[in-house]
Amino acid sequence: MIDKQELMEQIRGNIIVSCQALKDEPLHGSEIMAKMAIAAEQGGACAIRANSKEDILAIKLVTKLPVIGIVKRDYPDSDVFITPTLKEVKELLDAKTDVVTIDATSRKRPGNLSLEEIVNYIRSQSSAMIMADVSTFEEGVMAIELGVDLISTTLSGYTAYSPQLQEPDFQLIERLSILNKIPIIAEGRISTPSEAKKALECGAFSVVVGSAITRPQLITKRFVEEVTYLNRNIT
Incomplete structure (x- = not known):
């Protein structure tokens, strides 16, 4: 597991690539995500954000980059799906992820376990850093206040009470960064290099880019929609 200070120096002002593919996506599979991580490393990524114990283990075998781990899992009694319970936390700790990422929204968690209890459990079991995915300031x-190491703006727009934007939530990035408490990681709908640059200018410590790099079906869709719009206007 990478030293905390070393990790912070590595990701400062750089691009983290999210290598994820869910079960219904064409690139789903740990072997494919490991190759995606290799490609990201070759392109200059400073770290990888990965989903599931299996993907993390596979990625750690083929790349030296630190891994920011999550486990996405749906529960019937909650809208929280990013590392929602201790079960998912334990899977991440077993995978020896460098950063354990948890949903830190104010929504009800499965089984009513509190965010504080999850943070305290991680601290008692591991030296891994904790990243909190939030949707609001x-x-x-x-x-x-709970003592996490990093905050990510990942969930802005994914809770009913947060701004429903088409672009990244630059205002949230800036407001949290101004506090100058802990590093703020910009994530969510960052689709272009210029948006990544703007996020850093707003005070982000580093930037996570996912779908714009690692989900070819969505990248293709953007091109097709643009061309379709152009053709419609021409005719």
């Missing part, structure tokens, strides 16, 4: 402040 208030959730970011709450996560800071």
Whole structure:
């Protein structure tokens, strides 16, 4: 597991690539995600964000980059799906992920386990850093008070009460960064190099880019929609 200070120096001002593919996506599979991580490393990524114990283990075998781990899992009694319970936390710790990422929104968690209980459990079991995925400024402040190491703006737009934007939530990035408490990781709908640059200018410590790099079906769709729009206007 990478030293905390070394990890921070490595990701500062750089691009983290999210290598994820869910079961219904064409690139699903740990072997494919490992190759995607190799490609990201060759392109200059400073770290990988990965989903599931299996993918993390596969990626750690083929790349030296630190891994920011999550486990996405749906539960019937909650909308929280990013590392929602201790079961998922334990899977990440078993995979020796460098960073354990948890949903830090104010939504009800499965089984009513509190965010504080999850943070305390991770601290008692591992030296892994903790990243809190938030959707609002208030959730970011709450996560800071709980003592997490990093905050990511991942869930802005994915809760009913957060801004429903087409572009990245630059305002949230800037507001949290101004607090100057802990590093803020910009993530969510960052689709172009210029948007990544703007996120850093807003104070982000580093930037996570996912779908714009690692989901070819969505990249293709963007091109097709643009060309379709152009053809429609021509005719």
